[in-house]
Amino acid sequence: MFSSLKVRNYRLFFAGQVVSNIGTWMQRIAQDWLVLSLTGSATAVGVTTALQFLPMLLFGLYGGVLVDRLPKRRALLVTQSAMAVTGIALAALTLSGHVQVWHVYLAAFAVGLATVVDNPARQSFVSEMVGPDQLQNAVSLNSANFQSARLVGPAVAGLMITGVGTGWAFLANGLSFVAPIAGLLLMRARELYVVERAPRGKGQLREGLHYVAGRPDLIWTITLVGFVGTFGFNFPVYLSAFADDVFHAGAGSYSLFNTLMAVGSLAGALLAARRGTARMRVMIGAAVLFGAMEILAATAPSLWLFALLMAPIGMFGMTINVTANTSIQMGTDPAMRGRVMALYMMVFLGGSPVGAPIAGWITDAYGVRAGLAVGGVIAAAAAATIGLVLARVGNLRLSVGWHHGHPRVRFVPRESGELATVG
Template sequence: MSTGSGADSAPAPDTHDPRDTPAGPAAPDRTARRSGMFSSLKVRNYRLFFTGQVVSNIGTWMQRIAQDWLVLTLTASSAAVGITTALQFLPMLLFGLYGGVLVDRLRKRPTLLFTQSAMALTSLALAALTLTGRVEVWHVYVAAFATGLATVVDNPARQSFVAELVGPGQLHNAVSLNSANFQSARLVGPAVAGLLITGVGTGWAFFLNGVSFAAPIAGLLMMRARELHAVTPSPRGKGQLREGLRYVAGRPELLWPIVLVGFIGTFAFNFPVYLSAFADDVFHGGAGVYSLFNTLMAVGSLAGALLAARRGTARLRLLIMAAVAFGALEIVAAGAPTLWLFALLMIPIGLFAMTVNVTTNTSIQMATDPAVRGRVMALYMMVFLGGAPVGAPIVGWITDTYGARVGLATGGAIAALAATVIGLVLARVGNLRLSVGWDGGHPRMRFVPRTTDGAGSNGMAGAPAPVPAGAVGRGGTHRS
């Protein structure tokens, strides 16, 4: 099935704005911020995609809970649950970059039809084994690994396809609504899974997840190909993986946000380790308190995603500020003396965590040539998703050795320090300096150009973190 009508690559947004410094790009499409929180849903193709994801994401969260519970029931081993999770993430760590190369060579819609169908069949096979009483733990391991293999291609294809659905002007809003969609499912899916597991068994949770893939598949089939902002697939060639890595390495506006997400994902996003330790060892509350912490964080994450959709821009300056605030709040939460204060802090922590997530995702997509977007998004997702499994043993050892408060404070300090250092690096790359002054009787700090020419001195009040001149151009102009 074709994803378009022979259209050439859709151009990336023009990032020039006279109010910005010569060293840095402007925020993409400034009209987006006034277009409404749900403006991208006016696009029919995206509305179909979004609706399908609502159903599928709930099913995905149901399967996550049911899968872990089934493994625990079969083995009575937490280590076996960890192995299942590792097997699901392992393909992304091993083959994530190759998945990005493949995505750039293929049309996104038929690729997603294949990956979504593969994941549906995997869930239905696991459901059949469970409902007939023949399931063994190795079946779950194989299903987790197979799902991970499909995700290697599905994840970058899905991330890149959003730009083809809405175009550059609505990309930030669409990415934000996708995150809100996922967080909403996070509030519903586990609850439904719990009812199914206790009422009729884990097999029905797997079955319903398999059936839920019918919604995104139907949405993909109903889309109007002529309305897609189609990107011409890259021809097969040698060295495309190295080309993608060189592309990122030569662009600070891509490289440094990915590095920042790597630090945060590895050391600060390991909430299963931190929150379970606080629930059990610090506040002695058990599973109910752990669930409360996760629910409140999901509420904050949903609010962060909706605010990002309303904001309509993706500035790197906002990314740095949100990352610093996220790390600082983790440090504050580490010292919270009471359970309820700690629980309430989960809301702003979730909000700033989602702001980091959405801003990074959107700014990377907006600054990337569509011809290499699959490879760039694969690298981003590999770093983001791969960081937690790598960091979990490290933060787990710190938490076990020195206590939950020290573990959480360490993660927050690393996030805040990494954001500060990377913010200064980006400022230096853009030839900026820190200016401290007074505005209306209040102190104000901002980065301003070191040279005060007409264009540069006027724009830094609202400019994003800087990048070298010409680093981001229109789609189709960059080939590494």
């Protein structure tokens, strides 16, 4: 489960990300709660989320082109430093009592601009640290790392918000970037796997799109992730509204929801680290169950039942994320990896500028229960539709049976007689 941690460079990267990810989750919780406190509007929270991910939607593909051209370690040093400055600036405004909602909007957009390069660089840099044999394990551990921090960050953020205010959470996030920057500086360049960088030239963006267009396995994975990310992952909008409007609780309950979701996400990431391969059927099944759990949570009558449902939602959501990420990285030419990962992240994260305001509007107009249910329905329907399309393209049929005393649902090849009947 932890085999990739034997690599020194990856250990440094992993340790730095633990600290930085805790700070990132603290800022996310503090940012959402601050906006809700300043405006009283779920739509405003959605706008903040949208602004943070809008640059990925607008410039994500160009970020991928840059990542394929640039040394990834140097690029990460620049982007991590930029995000540190943003966190410290927002802390100064909040602690001085001069913060306004447009300051938070601007900070979210600035972080989004850095993410345009940071995300594909971090994703594709993993293969340069560990090589192809350990890639699946390292990608899964990265997700486990992020979700482990999610267990700590929201809890600490909740204590800091109620105890000393949101500004200290922003400051902690800004200072947390010292750890990943130090890790990058301490790496041994000679131990990195050499990946040929793309030369400067015209048509590289178009080249990347043509590459993906010729790969149905990449197209359908990215499509499914797009639907789930755009409509199912708007938790900053949903969870803050459930805590404040439905259950009339405070920041502590909002942190609890995020923490329990992180428990499930961590379990999903560790289970993915144990699996040898990333399979499409696992991703589709997880997406169907993810949507079903969101629909169930939307009808939860009590705070504790809603909170407990966050764990399976987190587990299935992380299974989708890790399986998609790993299958795309392992199936992509290294010279194209930056552009393909940028497209993947653009669709996954860039869908938030579309989905978050819609989720916020539905929440304000019809209630947060309706917003969460709609997201779940869209995620489950998209997964079922893509599963049926892939089954038809691959001449597969649904098989339901028992295996070693357990129910098993899978797609299997059609027999020739079945094909004749269908035809």
